[in-house]
Amino acid sequence: MKSNKYEILTNRQIALIILSTIVGYGILILPKNAVENAGTAAWVAVALATIYAALVTYMFTYLGYMHPNMTMPDYSQKLVGKFFTFVFVLIYVLQHFVLFILLVKNTGQHISQTVLVKTPTPVIIFVFILVAFYAVSKNLRVVALVCEFYGVTITIGLVIICILLFSQGNINNMRPFLGTYDIKTYFKASLTLSIPFLGMETLFAVPIDKKNGKKVFKYTTIAILFIGFLYILIVESCISVRGTDMIIHYKDALIEVVRSVDVVQLEFLRRLDGLFIIIWIMAVFTTVIMYFYSTVFLLSKCFTKISYKAIAIAIMIIASFCASFIPLDPPDIEKALNYTSYFSTVTIVLIPLILIIFTRVKKHEKK
Amino acid sequence: MKRSRNVLTRIIKTVLLLFALLLSTGCWDYQDINRRTISVAFGVDKVDGNYEYSTEVAKLTSDQGQAQGNIQIPRGYFILSGGKNLEMAKIDYSYKIPLEDFTGGVRIALFGENFAREGIEAYVNRLDNIYGYRKTTAMAVSRETPRDLLQTRVKSDISTGFYIYDMIISLSDIGHTLYRNLGDVLKYIATKEVGFLLPYIGKEGDDIVYLGLAVIKNSKLVDILEGDDAKGVLYLLAEKKPLFSEAIPTEGNKNLLSFRVYARKKKIKTEYKDNRVIINLDITLNADLGYEYYFNPITKEDVKNFEIAISDRVENMIKNSILKSQKDYECDIFQFARHFQIQHPKIFEKIEWINEYPKAQINVSVNTKITSLGFLDPNAKSKF
Numbered sequence: 001m002k003s004n005k006y007e008i009l010t011n012r013q014i015a016l017i018i019l020s021t022i023v024g025y026g027i028l029i030l031p032k033n034a035v036e037n038a039g040t041a042a043w044v045a046v047a048l049a050t051i052y053a054a055l056v057t058y059m060f061t062y063l064g065y066m067h068p069n070m071t072m073p074d075y076s077q078k079l080v081g082k083f084f085t086f087v088f089v090l091i092y093v094l095q096h097f098v099l100f101i102l103l104v105k106n107t108g109q110h111i112s113q114t115v116l117v118k119t120p121t122p123v124i125i126f127v128f129i130l131v132a133f134y135a136v137s138k139n140l141r142v143v144a145l146v147c148e149f150y151g152v153t154i155t156i157g158l159v160i161i162c163i164l165l166f167s168q169g170n171i172n173n174m175r176p177f178l179g180t181y182d183i184k185t186y187f188k189a190s191l192t193l194s195i196p197f198l199g200m201e202t203l204f205a206v207p208i209d210k211k212n213g214k215k216v217f218k219y220t221t222i223a224i225l226f227i228g229f230l231y232i233l234i235v236e237s238c239i240s241v242r243g244t245d246m247i248i249h250y251k252d253a254l255i256e257v258v259r260s261v262d263v264v265q266l267e268f269l270r271r272l273d274g275l276f277i278i279i280w281i282m283a284v285f286t287t288v289i290m291y292f293y294s295t296v297f298l299l300s301k302c303f304t305k306i307s308y309k310a311i312a313i314a315i316m317i318i319a320s321f322c323a324s325f326i327p328l329d330p331p332d333i334e335k336a337l338n339y340t341s342y343f344s345t346v347t348i349v350l351i352p353l354i355l356i357i358f359t360r361v362k363k364h365e366k367k
Numbered sequence: 368m369k370r371s372r373n374v375l376t377r378i379i380k381t382v383l384l385l386f387a388l389l390l391s392t393g394c395w396d397y398q399d400i401n402r403r404t405i406s407v408a409f410g411v412d413k414v415d416g417n418y419e420y421s422t423e424v425a426k427l428t429s430d431q432g433q434a435q436g437n438i439q440i441p442r443g444y445f446i447l448s449g450g451k452n453l454e455m456a457k458i459d460y461s462y463k464i465p466l467e468d469f470t471g472g473v474r475i476a477l478f479g480e481n482f483a484r485e486g487i488e489a490y491v492n493r494l495d496n497i498y499g500y501r502k503t504t505a506m507a508v509s510r511e512t513p514r515d516l517l518q519t520r521v522k523s524d525i526s527t528g529f530y531i532y533d534m535i536i537s538l539s540d541i542g543h544t545l546y547r548n549l550g551d552v553l554k555y556i557a558t559k560e561v562g563f564l565l566p567y568i569g570k571e572g573d574d575i576v577y578l579g580l581a582v583i584k585n586s587k588l589v590d591i592l593e594g595d596d597a598k599g600v601l602y603l604l605a606e607k608k609p610l611f612s613e614a615i616p617t618e619g620n621k622n623l624l625s626f627r628v629y630a631r632k633k634k635i636k637t638e639y640k641d642n643r644v645i646i647n648l649d650i651t652l653n654a655d656l657g658y659e660y661y662f663n664p665i666t667k668e669d670v671k672n673f674e675i676a677i678s679d680r681v682e683n684m685i686k687n688s689i690l691k692s693q694k695d696y697e698c699d700i701f702q703f704a705r706h707f708q709i710q711h712p713k714i715f716e717k718i719e720w721i722n723e724y725p726k727a728q729i730n731v732s733v734n735t736k737i738t739s740l741g742f743l744d745p746n747a748k749s750k751f
Binding site: 113114115116117118119120123172173175176179180241242243245246249256259260261262271 | 395396498501502503548549550553554557558705706708709710712713716
């Protein structure tokens with residue numbers, strides 16, 4: 001495998017990569033999933049899910065921190081040998097590639113159903129992938145810069161939209177804050193929120209340097225907690241505007257809620273959907289480029305003889321064809337996303353745990 | 368040499384980028400506003416067993432002689448279509464318009480009385496699933512068929528749909544009606560336990576007028592609330608502070624005093640005792656003296672009497688409208704269910720609200736405070 005000379009990112013960039021990768025497609029389905037399973041106490045379920053996500057992210061950061069200036073394929077080879085590393089990397093490549101295609105396809109369908117009704121979906125998908133390819137072809141630092149810039153824009157935009165939604169909402173819709181179910185239900189509900197919290201596994205393609213120091217833990221944890229806060233804002237603002245009875249009927253509850261308010265005081269910006277769709281596409285775009293980058297990077301680690309750019313071009317072409325011409329309807333994509341999220345127990349819990357155990361054992365041996 | 372080539376590639380790139388930006392606006396979806404049929408209001412009714420759509424379409428090219436720089440939407444033109452069911456009526460509509468339909472501009476949806484009595488749920492669900500319709504589309508019930516109403520020529524010569532919409536918005540701003548949009552109606556229908564109210568409008572002479580509130584139970588029109596009954600409801604429900612003028616007589620009916628009354632606080636507390644729902648409504652009113660019919664001194668005692676008189680009057684209005692909802696409609700049009708659900712979520716799951724509400728004990732207590740007697744001093748001593 002290639003020697004490891006990586007571009008080093010700052011802590012802030014790593015935190016914003018996590019934030020912008022996780023926040024994406026999931027915010028559309030989040031309110032429905034949370035409310036359907038936990039009623040008005042949806043925020044409890046989101047908070048619990050945030051805690052799981054923070055723990056998982058801690059594991060990824062720990063692995064990066066313990067093996068400075070290395071990515072997963074590098075240290076995994078040291079820990080578990082070439083064969084298992086190859087298997088692990090292939091699993092991640094497969095998952096990231098599938099997620100990448102599903103997200104692009106889904107976003108394309110959404111855009112063509114809502115904004116660009118007559119534009120053929122393959123065209124939207126191709127343009128999307130082409131732009132993502134341009135960012136990915138410039139390697140990690142550019143991807144990180146895009147995430148940095150977009151991450152901040154997405155956060156500010158979403159917070160503003162949520163505040164505007166709250167201004168049109170009614171606090172009675174949000175009560176009773178603690179719901180009517182017992183704590184078991186909330187734990188169960190929090191497990192159904194895995195899709196909106198997927199994305200930290202792309203950290204395996206991001207090296208952490210010694211320079212980052214211990215502070216990197218603080219940054220990544222804060223990033224996840226902030227995502228949790230943002231998600232709670234989104235869920236609660238949706239509930240405050242439309243109430244739980246209505247939200248459970250909409251698969252894309254957030255868009256429906258944004259379209260159902262009219263902030264008269266904003267004059268020409270009174271309809272928020274234009275603003276929201278821009279921010280949402282930006283959010284999905286950062287998720288997509290991170291999965292794209294991760295797929296290409298991990299593959300380039302497996303096939304050292306082929307250049308990074310060549311792999312990027314190949315993936316772009318394959319992805320464009322797959323996303324455009326595999327006949328997947330929205331329900332199929334939903335199913336596929338659910339299966340991928342079940343599968344992600346392997347990629348975000350099992351494999352990192354194995355690697356951590358091996359790291360601890362090796363460390364112990366050295367002593 | 369190399370440098371000049373670099374400059375050249377840069378120029379080519381810039382030009383290509385500019386062209387790409389200019390030519391790809393809206394991709395396949397670019398369509399000029401003149402090439403669309405923009406509907407601003409529509410109504411649906413059932414006439415002789417057929418569904419009837421009446422649509423007002425915005426006219427973008429103004430008539431000759433119309434004042435330039437007119438900021439309000441000019442009168443549109445009217446299209447009538449119909450069919451045995453909603454789908455056929457819609458197809459008939461699309462056969463009658465010259466350009467592609469654009470529904471994002473619809474301000475108000477009217478339901479004819481016949482149609483509303485049959486039930487609006489199916490139609491509301493239909494609107495919910497048509498992407499173009501905004502959830503903020505206002506909804507109202509009309510006494511005359513929408514065909515008559517939308518063809519009424521408004522005196523100020525603006526679009527009839529806009530006129531009705533503006534009327535509802537401005538009246539709801541001062542608490543005289545309730546503005547309910549598609550999103551609200553969907554929410555009420557999703558909460559199966561409650562009924563709701565829509566503005567009720569009609570035509571008197573050549574004018575379009577607001578008449579009262581239409582009571583909708585199980586998404587069917589059951590009655591119209593007018594006058595004091597509607598007032599009682601509005602004191603309870605209007606989100607903006609409802610403001611009414613109440614003329615209160617003095618002792619012996621010698622004088623009348625007009626007060627502006629508005630609800631400052633509404634407290635709703637619920638209980639469940641002996642298998643019965645108890646709802647306690649605590650309403651605090653503020654009243655300002657508008658004017659006296661005849662200028663007379665007002666003592667402190669008078670003020671207290673007026674406070675009691677106003678409280679009694681409003682209390683009666685509210686009690687009557689609640690009684691009507693319990694006995695006549697057997698339907699919770701005030702959405703008390705939500706308050707009960709918040710305060711006693713576990714009991715709410717066990718009981719059938721639809722059966723409990725008509726039997727519920729609802730206590731109303733209204734307290735009034737006269738905050739101002741205005742700037743005129745009725746107690747001035749006129750010695751000279």
